[in-house]
Amino acid sequence: xxxxxxxxxxxxxxxxxxxxxxxxSSLSAQEAAAPKVIKAGYTGGLCEGPxxxxxxxxxxxxxxxxxxxxxxxxxxxxxAIAAGQIDASFGLLATLIQPLSNGLPIKITTGLHTGCDxxxxxxxxxIKAAADLKGKRIGVPxxxxxxxxxxxxxxxxAGVKVGDKDSEVEFLVFTNAxxxxxxxxxxxxxxxxNDPVASLAAKSDGLTILLDSARDKPFSDQYCCAAYVSAAxxxxxxxxxxxxxxxxxxxxxxxxxxxxxxAKIQVEKKYVAGDAEFNASVLRTFRYxxxxxxxxxxxxxxxxxxxxxxxxxxxxxxEELRKNAFTELPGVPDSVE
Numbered sequence: 001x002x003x004x005x006x007x008x009x010x011x012x013x014x015x016x017x018x019x020x021x022x023x024x025s026s027l028s029a030q031e032a033a034a035p036k037v038i039k040a041g042y043t044g045g046l047c048e049g050p051x052x053x054x055x056x057x058x059x060x061x062x063x064x065x066x067x068x069x070x071x072x073x074x075x076x077x078x079x080a081i082a083a084g085q086i087d088a089s090f091g092l093l094a095t096l097i098q099p100l101s102n103g104l105p106i107k108i109t110t111g112l113h114t115g116c117d118x119x120x121x122x123x124x125x126x127i128k129a130a131a132d133l134k135g136k137r138i139g140v141p142x143x144x145x146x147x148x149x150x151x152x153x154x155x156x157x158a159g160v161k162v163g164d165k166d167s168e169v170e171f172l173v174f175t176n177a178x179x180x181x182x183x184x185x186x187x188x189x190x191x192x193x194n195d196p197v198a199s200l201a202a203k204s205d206g207l208t209i210l211l212d213s214a215r216d217k218p219f220s221d222q223y224c225c226a227a228y229v230s231a232a233x234x235x236x237x238x239x240x241x242x243x244x245x246x247x248x249x250x251x252x253x254x255x256x257x258x259x260x261x262x263a264k265i266q267v268e269k270k271y272v273a274g275d276a277e278f279n280a281s282v283l284r285t286f287r288y289x290x291x292x293x294x295x296x297x298x299x300x301x302x303x304x305x306x307x308x309x310x311x312x313x314x315x316x317x318x319e320e321l322r323k324n325a326f327t328e329l330p331g332v333p334d335s336v337e
Contacts, residue, residue: 259283
């Protein structure tokens with residue numbers, strides 16, 4: 001027969017352990033209270049402001065996120081996210097489309113702003129319109145960059161052939177620092193670059209802005225930059241992906257109202273080089289009104305045009321590509337003001 005004293009002691013110990021152990025509901029509350037930790041990549045561009053501001057102004061923290069910002073070399077975002085080194089980033093829609101068609105494992109979650117690409121020429125070049133670039137040489141930072149995509153789209157709209165097999169212009173690659181110098185020396189006839197490189201070249205080298213995605217329609221109405229997360233994060237933890245997206249939207253809306261403070265923070269915290277006052281003047285030309293539908297619409301337009309000029313393969317179903325590129329996340333509004 002069991003010993004009554006031992007049985008009573010065991011029962012008392014069991015009761016004590018039960019009372020001391022946290023319940024399933026309290027564990028869930030504790031876990032929910034702990035900030036979600038993710039890594040977000042950035043390259044130091046001026047228009048990446050939403051990442052910088054979401055971190056510095058506490059928008060990530062407000063969403064319950066502990067975000068580690070990872071500085072990447074320009075163009076390294078895709079490799080980093082495919083390798084699992086980062087969970088989220090910021091990118092130009094025109095540069096995302098072809099990699100997505102080749103299986104880049106990301107999901108676009110919201111558009112962040114318009115503008116940021118320009119084509120410039122020397123004031124005495126005689127080039128007055130996009131059509132005048134026929135037969136000319138255009139300097140670009142890379143053959144897969146947003147500036148070349150913008151230039152090709154604008155030229156195609158002006159009736160200039162820009163396909164890989166029948167191009168009526170020649171694109172030559174230079175570093176951002178070399179582009180204005182190459183133009184002044186006559187190695188090229190025009191440059192296509194992102195801001196602030198483009199606006200700085202216009203100011204310091206006296207160049208003429210021929211085409212401006214922030215001001216020239218229809219480009220000025222189309223979102224150029226977007227937030228995205230890894231497909232793995234979107235699939236396994238859509239709530240965390242949603243928190244990242246909402247924080248980026250809030251930061252973008254804050255930039256729209258506070259371009260001077262944004263530029264000051266970017267320079268002081270060494271996210272971006274340059275003069276804060278000048279950078280702020282450039283930021284004011286962008287429209288930082290975040291929009292999910294805006295990015296979705298711009299993606300379809302841009303992808304269709306890139307396919308027409310041969311950048312995107314004919315085999316690609318643009319509508320299917322667009323549907324697969326985006327993900328609907330819980331609690332993410334279309335826009336924030």
